[in-house]
Amino acid sequence: MRTGKFGKVAIVMLIILGILFTAGCTDTEEVTEDTGEDTITVGIMGPYTGGAAVYGNAAKDGAMLAFNEANLSNVEVIVEDTKSETKEAATAMNKMVSVDNVQAVVGDLISAATLAAAPIAEQNQVVMISPASTSTDVSDAGDYIFRTIPGDDGQGIFAAQTMSDAGYTKLALLYTNDQYGNGLATIITEEFTSLGGEIVAEETYEAGSSDMRTQLTKIKDANPEVVYIVSNTPDSSVALLRQVTEIGIEADIYGSEGLKVGSILELGDSVEGITITSVSPESEEFKQKYMDEYGEEPPAFAAQAYDAATAIIMAIEDGATNGEEIKDKLYEMEFDGASGHIKFDENGDVEGGYVLVEVQDGAFVTLEE
Amino acid sequence: MSLLAQSIINGLITGSIYALVAAGYSLIYSTNNFMHFAHGISVVAAGYMVYWLFTLAGTPFYVTCIITVILSALFGLAMYRLIYLPLQRKGASNVILLIASIGILTFFQNVIQIAFGSGVKLIGYIEVAKGITFAGITMTLLQIVILVISFIIFIMLYQFMQRTKLGRNMRAVSNNKELASIVGINHIRVSDFSFLIGSGLAGVAGILVALEQNLSPLMGTNLMIKGFTGAVIGGINYVPGSIVGSFLLGLAENLGILVLPSGYKDAIAFSMLFLFLLFKPNGILGKKEGRFDK
Amino acid sequence: MIISAYQTHIFILIFIYIILAVSLNLALGYTGLLNLGHVAFYGIGAYTSALLAIEGMPYLAAMIIAGLFASVFGYLLVTATDRLKGDYLAMATLGFSFVVYSLLLNLREITRGAMGIPGIPKPSILGLTVRTNDQYLIFVLLICAISVFIMYRIVKSPFGKLLEANRDNAVCLRVLGKNTFGLKYKAMMISAFFAGISGSLYAHYITFIDPTSFYISELILILTIVIVGGLASIKGSIVATAVIIYVPEILRTLDLPSSVLGPVRQALYAAILIAILMLRPRGIFGKVDLE
Numbered sequence: 001m002r003t004g005k006f007g008k009v010a011i012v013m014l015i016i017l018g019i020l021f022t023a024g025c026t027d028t029e030e031v032t033e034d035t036g037e038d039t040i041t042v043g044i045m046g047p048y049t050g051g052a053a054v055y056g057n058a059a060k061d062g063a064m065l066a067f068n069e070a071n072l073s074n075v076e077v078i079v080e081d082t083k084s085e086t087k088e089a090a091t092a093m094n095k096m097v098s099v100d101n102v103q104a105v106v107g108d109l110i111s112a113a114t115l116a117a118a119p120i121a122e123q124n125q126v127v128m129i130s131p132a133s134t135s136t137d138v139s140d141a142g143d144y145i146f147r148t149i150p151g152d153d154g155q156g157i158f159a160a161q162t163m164s165d166a167g168y169t170k171l172a173l174l175y176t177n178d179q180y181g182n183g184l185a186t187i188i189t190e191e192f193t194s195l196g197g198e199i200v201a202e203e204t205y206e207a208g209s210s211d212m213r214t215q216l217t218k219i220k221d222a223n224p225e226v227v228y229i230v231s232n233t234p235d236s237s238v239a240l241l242r243q244v245t246e247i248g249i250e251a252d253i254y255g256s257e258g259l260k261v262g263s264i265l266e267l268g269d270s271v272e273g274i275t276i277t278s279v280s281p282e283s284e285e286f287k288q289k290y291m292d293e294y295g296e297e298p299p300a301f302a303a304q305a306y307d308a309a310t311a312i313i314m315a316i317e318d319g320a321t322n323g324e325e326i327k328d329k330l331y332e333m334e335f336d337g338a339s340g341h342i343k344f345d346e347n348g349d350v351e352g353g354y355v356l357v358e359v360q361d362g363a364f365v366t367l368e369e
Numbered sequence: 370m371s372l373l374a375q376s377i378i379n380g381l382i383t384g385s386i387y388a389l390v391a392a393g394y395s396l397i398y399s400t401n402n403f404m405h406f407a408h409g410i411s412v413v414a415a416g417y418m419v420y421w422l423f424t425l426a427g428t429p430f431y432v433t434c435i436i437t438v439i440l441s442a443l444f445g446l447a448m449y450r451l452i453y454l455p456l457q458r459k460g461a462s463n464v465i466l467l468i469a470s471i472g473i474l475t476f477f478q479n480v481i482q483i484a485f486g487s488g489v490k491l492i493g494y495i496e497v498a499k500g501i502t503f504a505g506i507t508m509t510l511l512q513i514v515i516l517v518i519s520f521i522i523f524i525m526l527y528q529f530m531q532r533t534k535l536g537r538n539m540r541a542v543s544n545n546k547e548l549a550s551i552v553g554i555n556h557i558r559v560s561d562f563s564f565l566i567g568s569g570l571a572g573v574a575g576i577l578v579a580l581e582q583n584l585s586p587l588m589g590t591n592l593m594i595k596g597f598t599g600a601v602i603g604g605i606n607y608v609p610g611s612i613v614g615s616f617l618l619g620l621a622e623n624l625g626i627l628v629l630p631s632g633y634k635d636a637i638a639f640s641m642l643f644l645f646l647l648f649k650p651n652g653i654l655g656k657k658e659g660r661f662d663k
Numbered sequence: 664m665i666i667s668a669y670q671t672h673i674f675i676l677i678f679i680y681i682i683l684a685v686s687l688n689l690a691l692g693y694t695g696l697l698n699l700g701h702v703a704f705y706g707i708g709a710y711t712s713a714l715l716a717i718e719g720m721p722y723l724a725a726m727i728i729a730g731l732f733a734s735v736f737g738y739l740l741v742t743a744t745d746r747l748k749g750d751y752l753a754m755a756t757l758g759f760s761f762v763v764y765s766l767l768l769n770l771r772e773i774t775r776g777a778m779g780i781p782g783i784p785k786p787s788i789l790g791l792t793v794r795t796n797d798q799y800l801i802f803v804l805l806i807c808a809i810s811v812f813i814m815y816r817i818v819k820s821p822f823g824k825l826l827e828a829n830r831d832n833a834v835c836l837r838v839l840g841k842n843t844f845g846l847k848y849k850a851m852m853i854s855a856f857f858a859g860i861s862g863s864l865y866a867h868y869i870t871f872i873d874p875t876s877f878y879i880s881e882l883i884l885i886l887t888i889v890i891v892g893g894l895a896s897i898k899g900s901i902v903a904t905a906v907i908i909y910v911p912e913i914l915r916t917l918d919l920p921s922s923v924l925g926p927v928r929q930a931l932y933a934a935i936l937i938a939i940l941m942l943r944p945r946g947i948f949g950k951v952d953l954e
Binding site (some may be wrong): 402403404452455456459460461462463464465467468469471472473475476478479480482483487590594597598601605630632633635636638639640642643646647650 | 691697743744746747750751753754755757758759761762765766768769879883886887890891894923925926927929930932933934936937940941944945946
């Protein structure tokens with residue numbers, strides 16, 4: 001049974017190694033504090049694996065772009081994956097706070113993950129700026145919790161008003177059965193009915209699923225004038241839009257910003273004319289920079305992440321050295337970012353405007369007001 | 370009326386995808402008696418193989434299909450020979466093999482993400498267009514092809530299990546491993562073939578899923594759960610049963626949400642799984658000789 | 664404190680998972696019930712405790728009720744699956760996990776569905792509130808020690824021996840004149856009770872829960888811990904919890920390009936898992952095999 005012994009020894013070693021590794025990091029933290037070096041560590045966290053990985057990577061790229069541009073000698077950036085899971089978000093936040101001694105974090109994207117990590121950031125006086133969490137609960141998550149994207153209520157009201165203004169009265173909703181989908185759908189329903197419209201169908205699907213035919217059949221049967229889609233997993237978005245065409249839904253298609261991912265454009269003619277309600281578009285300047293760097297159009301949330309990073313950079317350039325000072329500076333600052341005008345209110349939320357983006361000739365085109 | 374008819378068709382389309390996954394899965398299960406969850410990744414890997422060979426490298430489509438099926442079969446065999454069999458030889462129980470299969474699934478999911486990125490990939494062999502409408506029912510040509518192929522597989526597997534010597538050996542091993550080895554059936558050889566054929570079927574499933582839906586690294590888990598559910602409903606020990614079960618599952622999901630809110634789609638599927646196990650644990654067509662309360 | 668906040672966090676998670684893993688081992692290893700529904704008990708416990716505490720119930724009461732409520736589901740699950748064994752039991756209980764997940768997601772009036780429950784209060788016992796993580800660590804350690812001690816006594820008791828005998832040869836036990844009828848029920852209820860307790864500990868630690876916290880990835884994690892640790896070995900489950908939770912944390916220290924860091928870590932984790940299985944095909948301290 002020599003392999004047996006060896007196995008046990010190896011496993012005990014592994015645990016000791018684990019304790020040492022995580023403990024070893026404490027020392028470095030103390031060293032930085034002792035020498036009083038003014039290196040400020042900033043974290044980026046988000047889902048780089050799991051269902052929301054596409055958005056996570058886009059946000060990471062956007063934020064990295066800002067940090068690389070600013071190239072501050074006293075700022076160090078670290079990245080943590082939260083696997084699209086709440087527990088991982090809490091772990092990542094804890095790790096960054098106590099091991100890397102971060103003062104500010106760009107992330108998380110998923111509202112659930114942001115809400116799980118927020119109490120830890122709040123307690124340790126670390127600033128957290130989410131580029132994508134739109135749940136209304138995030139507003140009340142704490143003083144240190146900011147976001148560069150307006151909450152669901154903003155987009156929901158905008159979408160309902162836009163569709164109502166365009167003369168539609170019969171709306172069908174199709175949304176992911178998650179925080180984002182439910183949050184947005186509730187607000188659209190309220191607003192659209194108060195504007196005199198009618199919700200003729202309301203269907204949901206599981207995040208990541210790729211078969212919505214019967215939901216779409218029910219929608220088709222309800223005969224709406226317009227369908228509003230809330231999707232935040234690209235595989236579902238692509239499957240769904242394909243099935244809209246195949247089932248032959250004649251109604252006009254609107255969608256939330258989650259639909260703004262490059263892969264839907266590959267569906268060709270069938271996505272022509274889809275209208276997306278998107279938070280104010282990225283500036284041309286940012287678009288160009290992003291394309292130069294990564295060779296593709298910035299996906300949803302890249303510009304918001306860029307702005308979140310920019311806000312932190314500005315605070316640091318302004319002399320902030322720790323989370324508390326960064327927080328104070330954030331409440332005071334105001335600037336025109338890649339995603340529009342950024343000014344945080346007392347909840348750490350931004351106003352943000354919305355625009356309509358339409359798919360024209362295989363590209364996302366922002367419609368002029 | 371057309372709502373009901375269309376939903377039945379939707380159920381059949383969904384069911385055929387589940388059936389393609391379930392067929393290979395239950396073939397492997399019936400001879401090996403452990404849950405090979407990594408079967409899901411065989412399907413996904415095949416899909417990405419098509420994307421790589423056809424969409425990126427420009428290999429002719431039919432050549433791509435043949436290569437994909439062959440490589441999938443070998444991939445399955447490799448999993449058996451390199452991971453499962455060594456574990457079995459060291460006396461690992463079926464639950465250990467289950468954990469190992471989850472490990473394999475996770476590993477390749479991430480390898481695929483490293484190689485191809487986390488984004489959605491489209492094959493682009495068939496233009497997306499409105500399906501053919503006939504008597505109020507809409508479906509695309511590809512969906513008809515998928516339905517036909519899954520029926521053909523159903524019949525071929527049935528014939529194979531009943532008529533050929535290898536098929537009979539497989540059934541013998543699935544019924545009683547010891548007895549089978551007493552009469553001189555080499556169960557490792559039988560397992561080899563079940564992994565080859567089962568994973569080859571995963572290859573076929575992967576090609577069709579890639580064409581019908583789209584590719585993302587995580588799709589394997591979802592496919593596996595539903596394929597597995599379908600297989601259990603139909604009788605996990607009996608391949609034709611698992612195909613029937615998958616169709617039934619597809620129909621139940623799609624007809625169920627005509628009545629219930631669509632959020633309950635998965636709940637319907639899983640309640641069915643649960644209820645079938647309680648009242649008909651061997652599935653609709655499953656054999657009595659299952660390992661149920663011996 | 665001598666340990667960093669990060670380590671405190673990891674230790675808290677480890678202690679919560681130890682309760683979870685040991686209680687699963689009670690059903691899986693000692694009783695021989697291939698139960699994949701454990702994560703559902705965990706979720707039921709977390710939701711019950713969170714909702715009760717938000718309604719203003721004192722923490723300890725909420726935690727105990729969470730355990731008892733999970734235990735009721737344990738009873739129901741055994742009643743329903745009484746005739747099933749082996750893989751069929753595994754599949755049925757897996758189905759149970761899925762059904763509970765779907766219900767958590769869709770019973771919006773009670774669970775807030777996918778929106779999750781934010782702002783779960785930190786535990787407060789006899790007027791003392793557990794505020795910092797260091798305090799929480801001590802609290803969790805205490806509960807963990809008590810739970811594991813109780814479960815240890817159970818498996819070493821005549822009742823525990825009866826469970827093992829029943830697992831290995833039920834017919835023989837009946838021939839000897841032992842009453843085997845209630846064994847499965849009692850074991851499953853105890854197991855579910857502690858799963859509920861650990862769910863409560865988790866909910867009040869993270870202070871935010873949503874249905875995805877109690878789904879497949881979580882189920883795989885706890886099952887992996889028990890299997891890797893070895894069936895019918897409390898020691899094994901404890902060691903394996905530390906191993907399985909530490910491995911991904913060690914991998915965090917690898918310096919990887921940020922573009923592939925997520926998937927590379929997970930692939931390595933999977934590879935290490937398979938390697939451990941290859942090295943110890945019956946689990947680290949495994950003694951028994953399940954049919």
